[in-house]
Amino acid sequence: MYIHNGKVKKVYARKEVILSAGAIDSPKLLLLSGIGPKEQLQTHGIRSVVDLKGVGQNFQDHPLVAGISYTTERNAENLIPMMYGGNSQRDYIRNRTGPLSVPFGVVGYFTVNLGVDPDPNVEDTLFLFQSVLMGTDFGLVGVSTYGYTREVFQDYLREQGGRTGFVITVKLNWPKSRGSVSLRSKNPMEAPVIDPNYLSHPDDVEMLLKSIKYALIIGNTTALKDGLGAKLYDKPLLGCKHLKHGSDDYWRCFVRRMLSIGYHPSGTCKMAPPVRGVEGLRVIDASIMPLITSSNLNAPTMMIGEKGASMIKEDWGYVE
Ligand SMILES: Cc1cc2nc3c(=O)[nH]c(=O)nc-3n(C[C@H](O)[C@H](O)[C@H](O)COP(=O)(O)OP(=O)(O)OC[C@H]3O[C@@H](n4cnc5c(N)ncnc54)[C@H](O)[C@@H]3O)c2cc1C
Structure with a gap:
């Protein structure tokens, strides 16, 4: 069903329905259609078609801490003009090139194994280097992008305004915490309840602590200390003073x-298509991942789409 020009319309599928509404809306649409945990559906007065406990569960994203900040004293004077200066703006506007074509001054990253995965060849933690401080732009973009509050900006980040420096961001590739997406009501126009439940597993906090300590070792290297005059921005954080x-x-x-x-929601319809217990319905998007990929999700989700398309073609006899 969909609404067009204020009218509710119905569409019928002769072969299959493919649901690709993403990790928030795919479970929402399944739940509204009576596919999901029976008790939850009953609460909202929705008739249960298939009692599938997993729908909306197993929510995952990549948690990160964006803010191991270092101020610099030398050899980095060009960073701010490089990022925001006239040449950068010209390069970006004319050719879509230059520092502004890279989000927030990302200059590099690497991944390592810090012990989440027992296989040392599996990289479980990502370190991202950004050539500007979070508060460099006086709170214009960076703060809201990462979802930090105005209070944190005023008390902790504001003093970084206009200063040179860099930030080491640490990210967990395989967090252990799991959240959920559930219905707020049976009204399809209402947003669902998203409970990401970040850091609910104590290992995630400990792993991020471990990652921060690793970042501090990097920040303390001779190359950064002597070369750039890098100094840890050690203003105590609001709430931790x-x-x-x-x-x-x-x-x-x-x-x-x-x-x-x-911004990598996934895992909320942890099942391989076709949906168990329902004929003629497949879910094909980031929601089907049982375990979040270590990388960003765009490319893996495209591969899910490709694989799903191949399976459909195969099932309907369009390929040998
Ligand atoms: C701010 C942000 C930045 C990101 N940056 C990166 C990045 O740099 N690199 C990377 O690899 N990944 C990135 N991602 C993640 C990546 O974009 C997603 O993981 C990926 O797009 C997921 O694909 P999907 O098909 O599962 O869902 P989506 O891409 O969300 O597609 C779902 C589609 O369904 C539509 N839809 C939902 N409900 C309905 C409905 N009821 N009726 C009709 N249509 C509906 C939506 O409008 C949407 O178009 C980012 C995500 C965000 C939000």
Whole structure:
């Protein structure tokens, strides 16, 4: 069913319905259609078609902490004009090239195994280097992108305004916490309840703590200390000021206060198409991932689409 010019219209499928509404809306549409945990559907007065407990569960995203900040004293004077100066703007507007074509001054990243996965060849943590401080732009873009509050900006980041420096962001490739998407009501126009449940698994906090310590070792290298005059931005964070700066408890608090995400919702329809118990329906999008991929999701989701298309063609005899 869909609404067109204010009228509810119905579409019937002769062969199959393919649901690709993403990790938030695919479970929402299944739930509204009576496919999901029976108890939840009953609460909203929706008739249960198939009692599938997993619909809307297993929500995953990549948690990250964007804010191990270092100010710099030399050899980095060009960073701010490089990012925001006239030449950068010209290059971007004319050719879509230059520093502004890269989001927020990302200059590089690498992944390592810090012990989540017992296989040392599996890289479980990502370190992202950005050539500007979070507060460099006086709160214009960076702060809202990462979802930090105005209070955190005013109290902690504002003093970074206009200063040179860099930020090391740490990201968990395979978090252990799981959240959920559930219905707010049976009204299809209402947004669902998204409970990401970040950091609910204690290992995620400990892994981010471990990652921060690793980032601090990098920040303390001769190349950065002597070469750039890099100094840890050690202003105590709002909400963590009661803890000894630099202690494990301080950084745990920092993780909780400065947590952000990769914008990679996934896993909420953890099943392979076709949907179990329902004929003629497939889910093909990021919601089907049982376990989030270590990388960003765009390319893996495209591959899910390709694989889904191949399976459909095969099932309907369009390929040998
Ligand atoms: C801000 C942001 C930045 C990101 N940056 C990156 C990045 O740099 N690199 C990367 O790899 N990944 C990135 N991602 C993640 C990536 O975009 C997603 O993981 C990917 O697009 C998921 O694909 P999908 O098909 O599952 O869902 P989507 O791409 O969300 O597609 C679902 C589609 O269904 C439509 N839809 C939903 N409900 C209905 C309905 N009821 N009726 C009709 N249509 C409906 C939506 O409008 C949407 O077009 C980013 C995501 C966000 C939000």
